[in-house]
Amino acid sequence: MKIAVCLKQVPDTEAEIKWDIPSGTLKRDGMDSITNPFDEFALEEALLTRENYDGEIVAISMGPEKAADVLRNALALTVNSVQQISDPAFAGSDTYATAYVLAQALKKIGDVDVVFTGKQSTDGNTGVVSAELAAILGWSQLTYVAKVRSIDAAGKKIVVERAIEGGNEVVEAKLPAVVSVIKGINEPRLPNLMGIRKAAKVEIPKWNAGDLGVDTSKVGAAGSCTKVVEIAVPPPRGAGEILKGEIEDIANTLTDKLIDLKVIK
Amino acid sequence: MANDVWVYIEHKDGAVTPMSFELLGIGKTLADGLGSGVCAFVVGEKADDIAKEAFAYGASKVFAxxxxxxxxxxxxxxxxxxxxLLDKYKPAVAxxxxxxxxxxxxxxxxxxxxxxxxxxxxGLAVDGGKMKMTRAAFGGNYTVSVVNEKAVPQIATVRPKAFAMPEKDASKSGEVVKEAFSVAEADLNTKVLEFIQSATAVNLVEADIIVAGGRGVGNPEGFQLxxxxxxxxxxxxxxxxxxxxxxxIAYEHQVGQTGKTVKPKIYIACGxxxxxxxxxxxxxxxxIVAINKDPDAPIFKAATFGIVGDYKQVLPKLIEKFKGKLGR
Structure with missing residues (x-):
């Protein structure tokens, strides 16, 4: 089975975020970066799939030069190969442009049975690249996956549980499939020291727009049809009221105030 | 026609809730700004009953x-x-x-x-004939507004409860336009085998009231309260x-950057x-109601009402008062 996993480098969720205004892109220089937390679950699911069914894993990441770090981490966790997708022309790509580039990369890799992605990134937070990728490729679109029940590469079939409103939907789908996973699907493992040492020495192969046959008029800030027109700091919430006094009185006041909102039925 | 605002009506096996129609409210506002109409569109086994309700909530036309x-x-x-449907009718907004x-x-x-x-x-607004779409980014520390310059339609997903529900008027009606479009079973990739209802049926996103617990709750038993x-x-x-x-507690309850984004009318944060x-x-x-032992907890800066105290003492009192006042 050929397993692909898409990884994104994002600013550390604890980091202070700086925007480049007015271009609307992130100032990624000098910011601590990590593998998108949701993608760690995707990577672990790829590793588990290989353990359960055999096969090879190729990890890909689209992003600037320094995003090679996330692929090094994937190598330390023993993925079979990695491929960085990087080109100045890609900077500022919106979700569709990103999905289009990733689709070109997956086609070039060839014969992929299943692609794992995280549910969303913690920086862009859009949560739609996976679905767009599936639609562009015409592959099965399996989002919000909480459990992979079985994968039958020979029979070209996968069965998953999707965590949607009110419960889990069990879906059988044809392969190839793009599977976006949620937190809690597994417990991501950590790389060991030997893996890290080995990965440090590997040259990370890179594909640019030309290698992928990407039409550069469709990507990057210029080619994307969604344009950022304004970045603002949301108005602060009005100063709140601290209720003071005996618990009895506080509880009395608060319950009155909440009942007055006429929300409790 | 071409400048219309379309609202997708979601349903589960034909069943709708009033929330399925909530975007007809903001859809109408946007359509007024564009000098056009708000229409609903539905994909389903049968669309007539859904269309009838869509008219009641303000759709001028329903495409199905x-x-x-x-x-x-x-x-x-x-x-x-x-x-x-979108490709044939090319509305301005979906x-x-x-x-x-x-x-x-x-x-x-x-x-x-x-x-x-x-x-x-x-946030959604018409600006110079285009729709300006505003979303939260980076933990809500920023809002980013985008326009989709070339797209027809401009597509947006909208956070549930971000806009007011439209008024319902059952006397309203309109035209249902049905388009023939079929997909052969062999050309479809997926088949739903079953639906496993969650025992706790958490639907945080639709909830008007959420009571949440954090690290300060201290143990699983605290969540009983x-x-x-x-x-x-x-x-x-x-x-x-x-x-x-x-x-x-299970992940399906998680609110935040790596969990769900919610906008209830009342959010009570405990610990x-x-x-x-x-x-x-x-x-x-x-x-937002914040209950926390630490008076310096950042949650108080976001709170409408704050109580500095132990949730183990505060919640039983709140429960007692609510029971009395609500007659439960």
Whole structure:
């Protein structure tokens, strides 16, 4: 089975975020970066799939030069190969442009049975690249996956549980499939020291727009049809009221105030 | 016609809730700004009953694709049918709820049409004939507004409850336009085998009232008290990442950057410190109540009402008072 996993480098969720205004892109220089937390679950699911069914894993990441770090981490966790997708022309790509580039990369890799992605990134937070990728490729679109029940590469079939409103939907789908996973699907493992040492020495192969046959008029800030027109700091919430006094009185006041909102039925 | 605002009506096997129609309200506002009308569009086995309700909630026209293959929701079938409608009628705007179904169909339809989209928007306005879509970014510390210059339609998913419900007027009616579009079973990728209803049926996103617990709750038993208050108020139970990662409660309850984004009318945070990752998921709630032992906890800065105290003492008192006043 050929397993692909898409990884994104994002600013550390604890980091202070700086925007480049007015271009609307992130100032990624000098910011601590990590593998998108949701993608760690995707990577672990790829590793588990290989353990359960055999096969090879190729990890890909689209992003600037320094995003090679996330692929090094994937190598330390023993993925079979990695491929960085990087080109100045890609900077500022919106979700569709990103999905289009990733689709070109997956086609070039060839014969992929299943692609794992995280549910969303913690920086862009859009949560739609996976679905767009599936639609562009015409592959099965399996989002919000909480459990992979079985994968039958020979029979070209996968069965998953999707965590949607009110419960889990069990879906059988044809392969190839793009599977976006949620937190809690597994417990991501950590790389060991030997893996890290080995990965440090590997040259990370890179594909640019030309290698992928990407039409550069469709990507990057210029080619994307969604344009950022304004970045603002949301108005602060009005100063709140601290209720003071005996618990009895506080509880009395608060319950009155909440009942007055006429929300409790 | 071409400048119309379309609202996707989601349903589960033909069943709708009033929330299925909520975007007809903001849709009407946008259409007024564009000098056009608000229309609903539906993909399903049968659309007539859904159309009737869509008119009551303000749709001037309903476009529908019907067929046996659309009985239950399937991303590929629904997206192809929705795309056929959008491609034929080319409305200016298409709105979807930012639910699992709405997001799946919006993303795939945009991709099939060759455009990007804006997701989980919390602000929508007409600006110079184009729709300006505003969403929260980076833990709600920023808002980003985008326009989709070339796309027809401009597609947005909208955070549930971000806009007011439209008024319902059952006397209203309109024209239903049915388009034939079918997909052969062999061309579809997915088949739903079964639906496993969650025992706790958490639907945080739709809940008007959420009682949430954080690290300060201290143990799984603490969530019993939180659940008792939530049940009493007809609300749902939420949790911070710290509580979920400690194993006290399941991930489906998690609110925040790596959990769900919610906008209830009342959010009661118990023992939640208010890390930016948690605030990202709930700071747009209408009324926030914070209960925390630490007077310096950042949650108090976001709170409408704050109580400095131990939730173990405060919640039983609140439960007692609510029971008395609500007669429960």
């Amino acid at each position: 694709v019907e067929g046996a293959e659309y009985k239950g929701f399937r991303a590929d079938a629904y997206s192809k049918a929705a795309t056929s 709105l979807f709820r930012a639910t699992s179904q709405g997001t799946d169909v919006a993303a795939a339809s945009a991709a099939l049409l060759g455009f990007g989209l804006c997701t989980d928007t919390i 939180i659940k008792e208050l939530a049940d009493l108020l007809g609300g749902a139970v939420g949790a911070s990442r710290a509580a979920v990662d400690s194993g006290w 939640v410190s208010g890390a930016i990752q948690h605030l990202a998921g709930m700071r747009t709630s209408d009324c």
